[in-house]
Amino acid sequence: MKAVAAQALAFLAALAAMPHSAPLWAALFPEVQRPLWESRGWFALLGWHLALALGAAALAALLGLGAAILATRGAGRRLRPVLDALFALAQAVPPVAVIALALPLLGFGAAPVLLALVLYAALPVLRAATAGLEAVPAPVRDAARGCGMGPLGMLWRVELPIALPVIRAGLRMAVVMAIATTAVGAIAGAECLGTPIVTGLANGNTAWVAQGALFTAWLALIAHRALRG
Amino acid sequence: MIRFEAVTHRQGGRAIVEDVSLEVPEGHLCVLLGASGAGKSTLLRMVNRLVAPAEGRVRLAGRDVAETPPEALRRGIGYVIQSVGLFPHWRVAENIATVPRLLGWPRPRIAARVEALLELVGLEPARFRHRFPHELSGGQAQRIGLARALAADPPVLLMDEPFSALDPATRRGLQAELRRIHRETGKTILFVTHDVEEALALADGLAVLEQGRLVAAGRPAALLAPGAAPRLGALFGEEGLAFHRLATLPARALARPGAPPPGTPALAPEATLKAALLRMLAEGAPCLALPPGPGFAGGVLHWVDLVRAAPVAAA
Numbered sequence: 323m324k325a326v327a328a329q330a331l332a333f334l335a336a337l338a339a340m341p342h343s344a345p346l347w348a349a350l351f352p353e354v355q356r357p358l359w360e361s362r363g364w365f366a367l368l369g370w371h372l373a374l375a376l377g378a379a380a381l382a383a384l385l386g387l388g389a390a391i392l393a394t395r396g397a398g399r400r401l402r403p404v405l406d407a408l409f410a411l412a413q414a415v416p417p418v419a420v421i422a423l424a425l426p427l428l429g430f431g432a433a434p435v436l437l438a439l440v441l442y443a444a445l446p447v448l449r450a451a452t453a454g455l456e457a458v459p460a461p462v463r464d465a466a467r468g469c470g471m472g473p474l475g476m477l478w479r480v481e482l483p484i485a486l487p488v489i490r491a492g493l494r495m496a497v498v499m500a501i502a503t504t505a506v507g508a509i510a511g512a513e514c515l516g517t518p519i520v521t522g523l524a525n526g527n528t529a530w531v532a533q534g535a536l537f538t539a540w541l542a543l544i545a546h547r548a549l550r551g
Numbered sequence: 552m553i554r555f556e557a558v559t560h561r562q563g564g565r566a567i568v569e570d571v572s573l574e575v576p577e578g579h580l581c582v583l584l585g586a587s588g589a590g591k592s593t594l595l596r597m598v599n600r601l602v603a604p605a606e607g608r609v610r611l612a613g614r615d616v617a618e619t620p621p622e623a624l625r626r627g628i629g630y631v632i633q634s635v636g637l638f639p640h641w642r643v644a645e646n647i648a649t650v651p652r653l654l655g656w657p658r659p660r661i662a663a664r665v666e667a668l669l670e671l672v673g674l675e676p677a678r679f680r681h682r683f684p685h686e687l688s689g690g691q692a693q694r695i696g697l698a699r700a701l702a703a704d705p706p707v708l709l710m711d712e713p714f715s716a717l718d719p720a721t722r723r724g725l726q727a728e729l730r731r732i733h734r735e736t737g738k739t740i741l742f743v744t745h746d747v748e749e750a751l752a753l754a755d756g757l758a759v760l761e762q763g764r765l766v767a768a769g770r771p772a773a774l775l776a777p778g779a780a781p782r783l784g785a786l787f788g789e790e791g792l793a794f795h796r797l798a799t800l801p802a803r804a805l806a807r808p809g810a811p812p813p814g815t816p817a818l819a820p821e822a823t824l825k826a827a828l829l830r831m832l833a834e835g836a837p838c839l840a841l842p843p844g845p846g847f848a849g850g851v852l853h854w855v856d857l858v859r860a861a862p863v864a865a866a
Contacts, residue, residue: 465636468599468709469649469699470626483640 326548333540337364340533347529357529359518364537371514371541374432374507375500378439382496385440386447387489391477393448394455402452409448412441417503421510435507435514442503443496450492454485494549502542505534515541552577552739553598553707558607560593567593569763570607575756577706580733580740582750585760586786591743592711594760598741599628599709611707626650629700629708629738633715635692637684643669643695644680650703668698671735673728690721697729701736708740714749726752747787751798751825759783772799797824797857803841805857806850811840815851820844827852 340358347357389409393402420438428434458481466476482489505516515538522530553575560568568590575581583591596602597609600621609616616624637646644665645652651661669676672694684692693713700708710729714722726749733740744750750757751771758768767774767783774783775796787795802822811817817840818827827839831854843849 459634459636459639461632461634461636462638463636464601464632465630465696465699466638467601468625468630468632468636470622470624470653471649472622475653480638480640484638 326544329544329547333537333544336540337368337537340364347533351529351532354527354529356527359522359530359533361521362513362517367513367515367517368537368541370512371501371504371516371538374435374512374514375439375504376497378436378504379443379493379497379500381436381440382443382500383447383493386444386492386496387451389444389448390451390455393452395473395477405448406452409445413445415441417442418506418509421506425510430511432507432512434510435504435512438506439500439503443500446495446499447489447492450495451485451489454488454492455481457488458484497549498542498546501545502538505538508534552579552612553581553741554610554613555594555597556607556610558594558597558604558609560590560597560602561605566763568597568604568760571760571763571765572607573758573765573768575739575741577739578737579755580742580753581756581758582754583741583743583758583760584745584747584750584754584786586745588762589745589760590763591745591760595709595711595741595743598707599625599630626653626703627705627707629705631693631696631700631708631710631713633712635684635696637687637692637695637699639684641684642680643682643684643687646684646695647698647702649699654703656703664702665698668701671701671732672698674698688721689717690725693717693725694728697732701732701738706739708738710740710742712743712745715744715746722749723752729753747791747795748798751795759786761786770799772796775799794825794828797828798826800824802827802839802852803844803847803850806841806852807856808848808850811838811851815840817842818852820847824857828857831857 341360341364344358347354351357386409389405392398393405417438420441421434424434424437428437462480462484463476466480471479504514505519507514508516508520515534518530518534519538520534522528522532522534555571555573557570557572558568559566559570571590571594573581583594585591593602597604598611598616600616603617611619611624611628638649641649644662647665647668648661651664656664665680666676669679674691674694679687679691679695684695687695696713700710714725717725729740730753732738742753744753754771756769757771757774759766759774775787775792777796784792800823802818802824803820805824815838816830816834816836818830820842821844822830822841830839831837837854839852841847841850841852
């Protein structure tokens with residue numbers, strides 16, 4: 323945990339130092355005219371990036387967990403292959419394509435990005451939660467029923483707590499995937515750490531692309547390490 | 552207390568339990584005995600509505616169990632299963648407190664109850680209260696399973712092969728504990744097993760199932776009396792029938808009055824003829840002393856009487 327905190331601090335320090343790093347980028351990219359990204363504050367980009375990613379991960383968690391609960395009991399069991407295929411398909415479509423397809427309907431901004439990220443990140447939650455709930459031993463279920471727990475009480479007191487470690491692994495994956503993928507949201511005009519990348523590509527400014535890529539990748543790495551558990 | 556009235560259960564067109572009628576009087580320990588697949592567990596699980604009979608009904612204290620909502624019904628019936636099914640994420644104390652918590656007992660009452668139950672099942676509260684199920688041996692886990700079933704002080708206990716997965720020594724220990732707990736609490740217990748010796752060691756009443764049908768029911772001594780139920784031979788083993796019969800008869804019935812020769816090993820007053828035989832074999836003793844008890848003046852049990860009496864002992 324200490325190592326992660328140190329990394330996060332280093333990350334924040336680097337962000338804070340960015341406005342003073344013009345000479346460095348000028349040296350690295352001598353052919354670029356304005357090598358330092360200055361149109362938006364780096365902390366504002368980070369804030370939006372995290373809000374988008376965590377919001378999408380939370381929605382994906384709700385969706386995945388809800389579908390897993392549905393698919394592991396009673397008549398819902400028959401839906402399981404359908405739900406799994408649906409979620410797998412949703413993940414198979416690249417987020418960039420989802421954004422492009424959703425733009426006419428949802429317009430520019432955060433909405434199409436959230437949609438793309440949720441579709442992308444829901445599968446690991448569904449798979450993990452289904453596996454976790456199915457792994458609850460049959461005798462434990464039998465005992466819970468025999469003790470007089472109702473279906474909801476059993477889910478809440480017994481099944482979810484026992485499945486929690488596996489579910490947590492799925493959530494972790496969803497968060498890391500969302501943080502790493504949010505950058506593409508910049509093409510829909512959503513502000514995030516991907517904004518310098520997209521703007522840089524549009525203007526032929528490779529320095530901006532490098533700066534956006536650096537912080538996006540770094541943030542995803544920190545998230546991965548922090549949530550490794 | 553528990554009454555099965557012509558219950559039948561089918562699965563995929565096949566009858567698992569067929570037209571079984573059986574009554575378990577209050578305070579009795581009734582053993583359902585039969586081979587695997589004989590329908591014992593299915594019959595037992597009808598009592599707490601984990602299985603619904605296709606035909607017939609089950610009455611508990613005179614009331615059709617189908618009239619009580621399943622959750623409420625189950626909170627009033629203790630349930631113990633072979634694989635125990637302790638909740639792995641809860642400590643021993645929380646496991647035992649499952650039903651009292653569902654019933655909304657106040658905390659101090661639950662804590663006191665957990666304490667008393669750990670004592671009852673022979674586990675020191677201070678040492679076991681905070682353990683997790685994975686920190687228990689098989690025998691300890693089943694003791695906790697029994698404590699959990701007894702937690703809300705239900706009048707009826709359903710036990711589905713509770714000791715079958717345990718090693719023989721642990722199993723015998725728990726059988727003795729169960730007899731003691733049954734004596735102390737006076738619960739009505741329905742106990743499923745395929746183990747003949749276990750059945751005879753525990754049963755007040757014995758109900759034998761074969762392919763879903765009840766083939767014999769009654770007191771063990773009566774069921775095993777010579778010629779009483781020829782169909783039981785297969786289950787008990789023809790050869791072993793006489794030996795098992797000894798387990799249903801009190802040793803004092805064959806005792807001759809008089810003082811034992813000095814140095815004769817003494818037997819517990821309520822011991823069965825089987826216990827007496829094993830003791831004679833172990834000690835190499837041709838006779839055993841039976842100490843006097845209530846309604847019994849004391850006497851001596853002789854090997855020759857035992858051997859001669861075994862095949863016709865109940866006659």
